[in-house]
Amino acid sequence: MSKIYLIGIFLFSFFFSTAQVAATFTSEEVADGSPSVDMFNDIFEIHNTGNLHIYTSNNVKPTEDYFFDGIEIDEMFYGFLPKKLRSKVIDKKINIEAVCRLKGSRPDDDIYLVQTNSSDKKNVLSFYRMKRKRLKKMRDVAYSYNVAQNKVQLNTWVRDINKDGKLDIIQKRVYHQNSSPSSKNVKTTVYLLNDNMKFKKSKAKTKAIDSAKYQMQ
Numbered sequence: 001m002s003k004i005y006l007i008g009i010f011l012f013s014f015f016f017s018t019a020q021v022a023a024t025f026t027s028e029e030v031a032d033g034s035p036s037v038d039m040f041n042d043i044f045e046i047h048n049t050g051n052l053h054i055y056t057s058n059n060v061k062p063t064e065d066y067f068f069d070g071i072e073i074d075e076m077f078y079g080f081l082p083k084k085l086r087s088k089v090i091d092k093k094i095n096i097e098a099v100c101r102l103k104g105s106r107p108d109d110d111i112y113l114v115q116t117n118s119s120d121k122k123n124v125l126s127f128y129r130m131k132r133k134r135l136k137k138m139r140d141v142a143y144s145y146n147v148a149q150n151k152v153q154l155n156t157w158v159r160d161i162n163k164d165g166k167l168d169i170i171q172k173r174v175y176h177q178n179s180s181p182s183s184k185n186v187k188t189t190v191y192l193l194n195d196n197m198k199f200k201k202s203k204a205k206t207k208a209i210d211s212a213k214y215q216m217q
Helices: 003-027 037-041 075-080 083-090 203-208
Strands: 045-047 052-054 095-102 111-117 124-131 134-147 150-159 168-176 184-193 199-201
Touching (some): 037 075, 075 134, 083 095
Parallel strands (some): 045 095
Antiparallel strands (some): 124 134, 150 168
């Protein structure tokens, strides 16, 4: 057997083994030991629905019929959080939970539903997207808390409003005046999701929407 033939076998075996190792790290964790995006995705329950009403629970422990209670995101995944949010989580100023992941029209267009809790704002639900292996906030989608002794509440309905295959949203914000319980300010707004994964306000769709069909929780 010639030396050239033996060298060829050795090089083939070396590159094949290296490729196998690289594949293993890609599917589970990267070479430096940090978790992969796939591992991070696995902590979010997948939702394929295009018709969803998102609201927050005022209870510390949500009731059994509340579907948006998340699981706490482990420290090993903090690298996927935005820098400011990560700092607050590390400093114990905010608690963060993974709720679910809404499947987008394209593989990289999934929307992450995340819940945060702080001393002044409990059970705030927000949409994030994954960009360059880090979550990027899109919008708050549900909250209920007091501001200057007045209650502010936000609910969101997920729909494909303009029938383009993307997940658009209808948001209803209510401002209750505690000094006058019967007095409240209600604002309904439609946001369409564009190709850059940004929600843009649609004046035409907002004007056409029947706000009465969307009841707050």
